[in-house]
Amino acid sequence: MAPTIRRIAVAAAFLAMAAVPAALAQAPAPAATPSGPPNVTAILEKAGQYTTFIRLMKSTQQDTQLNSQLNNSFNGNGYTVFAPTDNAFNNLKPGTLNSLTQQQQVSLVQGHVLPQFYTFDSFETASNPVRTQASGRDGPYTLNITANTNNQLNVSTGVVDVTVNNALSAVKPLAVYSVDKVLLPFELFGAKAPAAAPTASEGKPKKGGSSAAASGPAGSDDSAPTGAASARAVGWSIAGLAAVLGYLL
Ligand SMILES: *[C@@H]1O[C@H](CO)[C@@H](O)[C@H](O)[C@H]1NC(C)=O
Ligand SMILES: *[C@@H]1O[C@H](CO)[C@@H](O)[C@H](O)[C@H]1NC(C)=O
Ligand SMILES: *[C@@H]1O[C@H](CO)[C@@H](O)[C@H](O)[C@H]1NC(C)=O
Ligand SMILES: *[C@@H]1O[C@H](CO)[C@@H](O)[C@H](O)[C@H]1NC(C)=O
Numbered sequence: 629m630a631p632t633i634r635r636i637a638v639a640a641a642f643l644a645m646a647a648v649p650a651a652l653a654q655a656p657a658p659a660a661t662p663s664g665p666p667n668v669t670a671i672l673e674k675a676g677q678y679t680t681f682i683r684l685m686k687s688t689q690q691d692t693q694l695n696s697q698l699n700n701s702f703n704g705n706g707y708t709v710f711a712p713t714d715n716a717f718n719n720l721k722p723g724t725l726n727s728l729t730q731q732q733q734v735s736l737v738q739g740h741v742l743p744q745f746y747t748f749d750s751f752e753t754a755s756n757p758v759r760t761q762a763s764g765r766d767g768p769y770t771l772n773i774t775a776n777t778n779n780q781l782n783v784s785t786g787v788v789d790v791t792v793n794n795a796l797s798a799v800k801p802l803a804v805y806s807v808d809k810v811l812l813p814f815e816l817f818g819a820k821a822p823a824a825a826p827t828a829s830e831g832k833p834k835k836g837g838s839s840a841a842a843s844g845p846a847g848s849d850d851s852a853p854t855g856a857a858s859a860r861a862v863g864w865s866i867a868g869l870a871a872v873l874g875y876l877l
Pocket of ligand 1: 667668669670673695
């Protein structure tokens with residue numbers, strides 16, 4: 629049994645590594661220092677034109693959260709961030725951000741983050757709908773992502789559609805793609821979204837950096853999926869299992 633598991637883990641690691649060169653061909657040189665973990669804030673600062681998203685990540689503590697997750701070797705799947713430009717935020721209806729509670733702003737930011745590293749090419753292996761980091765508190769928050777024939781991605785929340793063609797960085801464990809629209813989650817802005825703020829999780833302690841694993845694909849946020857959410861989680865579970873096996877061996 630152990631050799632089989634090892635083979636699975638090795639195969640998973642090989643597949644993950646095999647995906648990297650394709651991304652390197654498309655992505656500019658990584659903005660992060662080669663030593664140490666990648667720093668999403670530094671990548672966005674270097675690229676410029678992401679000041680609103682940086683500010684929103686700071687005010688929701690998602691910058692330190694993500695950076696600490698990136699510095700946690702247990703999170704072997706890596707992360708993908710869709711970073712809206714300042715223009716994207718300027719094009720929102722006035723007051724859109726201010727109409728959100730703090731918790732909803734956290735969900736908005738996390739709705740731009742996938743708990744998995746994707747190159748342009750490896751998005752083809754993603755099965756829609758793809759769960760974002762915002763999933764778990766009040767159900768799954770998802771994106772539909774499809775590669776189109778021009779080597780671009782179409783990303784849809786169900787409320788917002790955007791085409792992605794610019795990688796700011798795509799070096800495992802962190803891929804950052806520029807988007808020129810804010811990915812307003814269907815769960816907050818769709819027709820049936822409740823007007824009231826989700827408050828169920830407010831008693832849940834948010835420990836910022838130290839609770840990195842809690843938001844990972846195998847974390848407690850995914851522990852009680854039901855029905856369709858459970859089916860959606862299968863893809864993540866397989867990837868998570870491979871990562872865990874790889875970690876244990
Ligand atoms: C990430 O980069 C930002 C901006 O350069 C910096 O302020 C912050 O301290 C860095 N965080 C880590 C964990 O290195
Ligand atoms: C990454 O984690 C290690 C071990 O916990 C720690 O010593 C180091 O300072 C961290 N690096 C950053 C940039 O946060
Ligand atoms: C991607 O989006 C563009 C623009 O909205 C659309 O014309 C095209 O059909 C979409 N392609 C796919 C594969 O969804
Ligand atoms: C996302 O993809 C799933 C599966 O293909 C589909 O059932 C669903 O309608 C799509 N949602 C949107 C908003 O495109």
